[in-house]
Amino acid sequence: MSHTLGVRQAQKQKTRRALLDAALALLEEQSLSSLGLREVTRAVGVAPTAFYRHFRSTADLGVALVEEALGSLHPMIRTTVSGADDSDERIVRAVELIGRHVDAYPAHVRFIARERHGGVQPVREAIREQLARFASEVKDELAKDRQAAGWSEDDLLMLAHLYVDQMLITASLFLEALDAPERARVTHMATRQLRLISLGRRHWPAG
Amino acid sequence: MSHTLGVRQAQKQKTRRALLDAALALLEEQSLSSLGLREVTRAVGVAPTAFYRHFRSTADLGVALVEEALGSLHPMIRTTVSGADDSDERIVRAVELIGRHVDAYPAHVRFIARERHGGVQPVREAIREQLARFASEVKDELAKDRQAAGWSEDDLLMLAHLYVDQMLITASLFLEALDAPERARVTHMATRQLRLISLGRRHWPAG
DNA sequence: CCATGCAGTTAACAACTGTTCTCCGGAATT
DNA sequence: AATTCCGGAGAACAGTTGTTAACTGCATGG
Numbered sequence: 243m244s245h246t247l248g249v250r251q252a253q254k255q256k257t258r259r260a261l262l263d264a265a266l267a268l269l270e271e272q273s274l275s276s277l278g279l280r281e282v283t284r285a286v287g288v289a290p291t292a293f294y295r296h297f298r299s300t301a302d303l304g305v306a307l308v309e310e311a312l313g314s315l316h317p318m319i320r321t322t323v324s325g326a327d328d329s330d331e332r333i334v335r336a337v338e339l340i341g342r343h344v345d346a347y348p349a350h351v352r353f354i355a356r357e358r359h360g361g362v363q364p365v366r367e368a369i370r371e372q373l374a375r376f377a378s379e380v381k382d383e384l385a386k387d388r389q390a391a392g393w394s395e396d397d398l399l400m401l402a403h404l405y406v407d408q409m410l411i412t413a414s415l416f417l418e419a420l421d422a423p424e425r426a427r428v429t430h431m432a433t434r435q436l437r438l439i440s441l442g443r444r445h446w447p448a449g
Numbered sequence: 450m451s452h453t454l455g456v457r458q459a460q461k462q463k464t465r466r467a468l469l470d471a472a473l474a475l476l477e478e479q480s481l482s483s484l485g486l487r488e489v490t491r492a493v494g495v496a497p498t499a500f501y502r503h504f505r506s507t508a509d510l511g512v513a514l515v516e517e518a519l520g521s522l523h524p525m526i527r528t529t530v531s532g533a534d535d536s537d538e539r540i541v542r543a544v545e546l547i548g549r550h551v552d553a554y555p556a557h558v559r560f561i562a563r564e565r566h567g568g569v570q571p572v573r574e575a576i577r578e579q580l581a582r583f584a585s586e587v588k589d590e591l592a593k594d595r596q597a598a599g600w601s602e603d604d605l606l607m608l609a610h611l612y613v614d615q616m617l618i619t620a621s622l623f624l625e626a627l628d629a630p631e632r633a634r635v636t637h638m639a640t641r642q643l644r645l646i647s648l649g650r651r652h653w654p655a656g
Numbered sequence: 657c658c659a660t661g662c663a664g665t666t667a668a669c670a671a672c673t674g675t676t677c678t679c680c681g682g683a684a685t686t
Numbered sequence: 687a688a689t690t691c692c693g694g695a696g697a698a699c700a701g702t703t704g705t706t707a708a709c710t711g712c713a714t715g716g
Binding site: 457460461464495496498499502503 | 661662664665666
């Protein structure tokens with residue numbers, strides 16, 4: 243199926259990757275709305291005009307980054323929530339998984355947290371859309387649980403959003419936590435917050 | 450006590466206000482890291498160099514905006530959480546209060562949501578600090594409740610952070626909700642999320 | 657009333673921005 | 687083997703940016 247694409251398109255995707263990576267690196271210390279086209283091309287080492295061969299604007303590049311940063315997250319979400327029991331060890335594992343993801347893709351996490359409410363409308367929209375998809379997936383997984391008997395679709399979705407938002411908050415806290423003790427504090431708090439939510443879930447007046 | 454300050458300082462504070470207001474207006478469609486000094490002065494109608502009489506940089510102006518946007522929120526928080534019972538009508542009133550605040554100061558709310566994870570470090574720090582103060586205040590109010598018997602300081606603080614973050618999320622959702630039906634949906638969801646958290650709070654294994 | 661202080665102005669600086677047009681070299685197609 | 691296609695380079699454009707210096711006019715305190 244995957245035909246070894248020619249030298250031509252291979253090179254194109256190579257510089258495209260370089261542009262995305264350079265942008266992601268530059269965005270650690272600024273927001274997308276201040277990211278210059280020339281700034282990115284300079285970091286890569288190509289002419290400013292080469293940028294247009296790949297993206298219409300920096301906002302367009304931003305949308306591509308959203309797909310990249312959140313698209314790869316779906317499987318993780320699914321495996322985290324699925325299985326459906328909300329035991330303590332499960333919660334501990336979920337927080338660990340978030341921490342691990344932040345370690346693996348810190349720039350992606352920072353980008354999403356920053357641009358979710360950022361100054362570039364199309365990017366905000368793209369993030370909102372992807373997070374809504376996440377919430378919907380989480381909802382579907384929650385529905386499989388026997389604990390969800392009697393829950394309305396609406397209630398499941400509101401719980402799913404609560405989980406997704408909580409996940410993002412925790413990820414952002416991990417990002418700011420530099421030393422080990424601070425990380426431990428974040429882990430501790432996030433774990434108990436999830437535990438409290440699960441407790442509320444168990445006692446939710448359903449049916 | 451408040452001596453009617455001279456014509457001199459009155460004019461100064463007047464243009465300072467104008468600069469802050471203009472910046473806040475401009476920040477509805479971009480983030481602070483892309484806000485230009487000249488852009489602000491042009492909107493006000495003063496020379497670019499006049500900016501330096503009031504702020505060292507746009508980052509400095511941003512910090513001032515944080516104080517303004519969050520400083521006025523403390524009384525609201527206090528009256529919302531105090532009283533300590535977490536009845537349903539109390540939750541409903543809290544969500545209403547948030548909605549009202551968003552209506553009254555939409556630009557402030559947008560600014561905080563945007564710059565909390567934004568690209569300007571001093572501003573992020575200022576917001577983090579103020580939100581930590583909020584959480585601490587909420588914690589103190591929660592501690593007064595008879596429901597908090599047996600709760601550790603740590604647990605109270607983690608619940609307080611949960612409330613504060615939830616408040617911000619809700620405020621941000623109100624901001625994006627333009628029409629009445631969408632506002633109703635946000636109100637409905639936020640109310641039930643708070644209710645679920647309160648439920649978890651009631652069943653928290655304390656002592 | 658006179659001298660000082662200071663908010664705001666004017667002018668100029670080098671550096672930077674996004675965008676257009678023209679061109680080049682080499683892979684892809686025929 | 688000849689031709690088309692196309693990613694990237696190069697140069698130039700008008701417009702923008704932050705920051706500096708020296709200035710002006712007027713409210714202020716002696």
